[in-house]
Amino acid sequence: MVKRISWLDDDSGFVSCGWDQTVYLWKLALAKNQDDNQHSIANEDKTKKLTNPVWEYRLKNVDFTCVKTYRKQGEENPSFYITGSDKSLREFFGPENAIKERYRLEQ
Numbered sequence: 001m002v003k004r005i006s007w008l009d010d011d012s013g014f015v016s017c018g019w020d021q022t023v024y025l026w027k028l029a030l031a032k033n034q035d036d037n038q039h040s041i042a043n044e045d046k047t048k049k050l051t052n053p054v055w056e057y058r059l060k061n062v063d064f065t066c067v068k069t070y071r072k073q074g075e076e077n078p079s080f081y082i083t084g085s086d087k088s089l090r091e092f093f094g095p096e097n098a099i100k101e102r103y104r105l106e107q
Contacts, residue, residue: 006069008078013054015080017064023082024053025096054096062086 003018013027027050062084071078079102080092087107094100 003063003065004067006067006080008069009071015067015069017067017082019063021058021060021062021064023057023064023067023080023092025055025080025099026052027054027096055099057082057092057099057101059084059086062088 001019002016005014005016007014011028013025015023015025017023064082064084066083068081069078070081075093077093077095080099082090082092084090089105090101091103092099093102
């Protein structure tokens with residue numbers, strides 16, 4: 001069950017989290033400056049095909065309660081801030097194919 005979603009600043013997708021112990025990044029369309037081989041584009045007349053979710057993070061025994069996306073000034077990729085039932089706050093950052101946990105704060 002989805003608990004929260006947070007839209008990317010360019011409205012090209014969103015991050016969702018929920019009681020299934022998983023955080024997902026969903027993309028609605030390719031960004032204008034993105035050239036991603038994972039997505040197939042036959043020609044200009046065909047629609048762009050995306051494989052969703054494009055990223056997922058799963059943590060056993062932790063239900064995620066809130067998610068927020070934020071693009072810091074001067075950075076190309078947004079950060080995702082996620083809170084969990086383990087009383088932690090995690091920050092994830094990176095391009096879609098290499099998103100990694102950057103910080104974790106715990107109580």
